[in-house]
Amino acid sequence: xxxxxxxxxxxxxxxxxxxxxxxxxxxxxxxxxxxxxxxxxxxxxxxxxxxxxxxxxxxxxxxxxxxxxxxxxxxxxxxxxxxxxxxxxxxxxxxxxxxxxxxxxxxxxxxxxxxxxxxxxxxxxxxxxxxxxxxxxxxxxxxxxxxxxxxxxxxxxxxxxxxxxxxxxxxxxxxxxxxxxxxxxxxxxxxxxxxxxxxxxxxxxxxxxxxxxxxxxxxxxxxxxxxxxxxxxxxxxxxxxxxxxxxxxxxx
Amino acid sequence: xxxxxxxxxxxxxxxxxxxxxxxxxxxxxxxxxxxxxxxxxxxxxxxxxxxxxxxxxxxxxxxxxxxxxxxxxxxxxxxxxxxxxxxxxxxxxxxxxxxxxxxxxxxxxxxxxxxxxxxxxxxxxxxxxxxxxxxxxxxxxxxxxxxxxxxxxxxxxxxxxxxxxxxxxxxxxxxxxxxxxxxxxxxxxxxxxxxxxxxxxxxxxxxxxxxxxxxxxxxxxxxxxxxxxxx
Numbered sequence: 495x496x497x498x499x500x501x502x503x504x505x506x507x508x509x510x511x512x513x514x515x516x517x518x519x520x521x522x523x524x525x526x527x528x529x530x531x532x533x534x535x536x537x538x539x540x541x542x543x544x545x546x547x548x549x550x551x552x553x554x555x556x557x558x559x560x561x562x563x564x565x566x567x568x569x570x571x572x573x574x575x576x577x578x579x580x581x582x583x584x585x586x587x588x589x590x591x592x593x594x595x596x597x598x599x600x601x602x603x604x605x606x607x608x609x610x611x612x613x614x615x616x617x618x619x620x621x622x623x624x625x626x627x628x629x630x631x632x633x634x635x636x637x638x639x640x641x642x643x644x645x646x647x648x649x650x651x652x653x654x655x656x657x658x659x660x661x662x663x664x665x666x667x668x669x670x671x672x673x674x675x676x677x678x679x680x681x682x683x684x685x686x687x688x689x690x691x692x693x694x695x696x697x698x699x700x701x702x703x704x705x706x707x708x709x710x711x712x713x714x715x716x717x718x719x720x721x722x723x724x725x726x727x728x729x730x731x732x733x734x735x736x737x738x739x740x741x742x743x744x745x746x
Numbered sequence: 747x748x749x750x751x752x753x754x755x756x757x758x759x760x761x762x763x764x765x766x767x768x769x770x771x772x773x774x775x776x777x778x779x780x781x782x783x784x785x786x787x788x789x790x791x792x793x794x795x796x797x798x799x800x801x802x803x804x805x806x807x808x809x810x811x812x813x814x815x816x817x818x819x820x821x822x823x824x825x826x827x828x829x830x831x832x833x834x835x836x837x838x839x840x841x842x843x844x845x846x847x848x849x850x851x852x853x854x855x856x857x858x859x860x861x862x863x864x865x866x867x868x869x870x871x872x873x874x875x876x877x878x879x880x881x882x883x884x885x886x887x888x889x890x891x892x893x894x895x896x897x898x899x900x901x902x903x904x905x906x907x908x909x910x911x912x913x914x915x916x917x918x919x920x921x922x923x924x925x926x927x928x929x930x931x932x933x934x935x936x937x938x939x940x941x942x943x944x945x946x947x948x949x950x951x952x953x954x955x956x957x958x959x960x961x962x963x964x965x966x967x968x969x970x971x972x973x974x975x976x977x
Contacts, residue, residue, distance in 0.1 A: 544882075544883050572887075576882075576885055576886075576887060579885050583883065586876060586880065590876040590879065590880035591880075592880070592895050593976060594898045594899060594902075594977070603894065604884035604886060607894065636975050656885065
């Protein structure tokens with residue numbers, strides 16, 4: 495049974511069609527890496543999944559239940575959108591931590607407001623997650639006192655605190671200094687196998703190759719190629735994929 | 747009149763200045779928020795009305811607004827509302843100037859609410875979309891996002907411009923003397939007229955300076971209190 499099934503998602507901004515009919519499905523625990531050049535629609539796809547943008551057409555089903563349908567009003571009022579979003583978590587490229595809250599409070603804020611348990615349960619869970627991302631000694635620090643890599647790890651813990659069905663990462667290391675990307679990628683890798691289904695938009699090809707179960711190459715709003723990492727990286731069928739990979743792995 | 751007597755006489759006036767200051771701040775600061783939301787409304791009519799009101803209130807001298815509020819009931823409805831309040835309060839309770847002060851408070855509150863609303867709007871619009879989106883993806887309601895995430899960041903950003911307005915406000919209270927409200931400058935002018943003493947007029951400056959000094963210390967404390975985070 496698929497945890498996520500996307501059918502024919504289309505999205506236009508004005509006259510520019512950014513997503514031209516995207517369909518795929520994910521099994522529970524699978525990790526999908528989405529690669530492709532900038533402007534291809536990767537980020538828009540993630541934003542449609544998290545309902546930060548509303549797809550014009552297509553359906554989104556979670557656990558075999560259609561939660562959004564572009565054709566009718568399903569899932570489009572504020573309350574439905576809010577509940578639908580809880581199926582997904584999103585880690586942003588620019589972290590977007592809440593600056594006035596310390597690490598612990600950033601992680602506990604949403605579960606507390608959504609009344610996901612007693613204060614003690616929420617805090618214990620948050621502490622466990624913060625330990626998982628390796629930031630226990632920074633637990634009382636504020637975002638401005640952390641490095642980019644540390645902030646992104648807090649953002650991951652914050653997303654995990656709501657235990658989403660599918661956790662999405664939008665270029666989680668693109669805003670980081672090169673020496674900080676490793677710590678974030680390591681954390682993401684460590685989540686694999688914990689039943690967490692993940693979708694990772696990334697430019698880190700090695701990482702995609704090593705961690706993903708499925709790799710999707712998006713170009714000009716369509717899925718150019720999807721398959722296992724070895725299928726896509728070692729035996730790409732589409733010319734566009736080959737060209738993109740050649741450029742990505744080009745020695746400088 | 748001795749120095750002490752003059753001081754006490756001026757202090758009586760300064761109490762009125764402080765009253766205008768406090769009421770304007772307590773009523774104008776909250777009133778600015780709905781005006782700010784109207785100015786940011788998606789409903790074009792609401793937005794337009796709000797913008798026109800802000801334009802008029804900010805575009806006309808506060809002194810003129812005091813005159814308008816004070817005289818318009820009499821001119822339009824042939825009923826001198828504030829004069830009647832003056833009389834009523836004086837006869838029944840022995841309180842002088844109640845009607846005039848009310849007119850001043852209305853004018854000040856409206857005027858400052860409009861200025862505050864623009865500061866709020868600037869503050870709210872300066873918060874990055876990412877903060878809202880982070881709240882949305884965590885399943886929070888719009889209300890929760892505003893109260894728990896956006897508000898404090900806005901407050902931090904508006905403290906410096908609000909401090910400016912608050913300091914201007916205490917000095918603006920002197921405008922109340924245009925409809926003969928006995929604030930501190932009016933009191934000093936009274937001494938000049940009846941006792942031929944000019945120095946109390948300059949002495950009033952000390953009252954303002956001391957009060958602004960206290961305000962500055964408090965506002966700096968607020969700013970410092972919010973300096974634990976950067977946004």
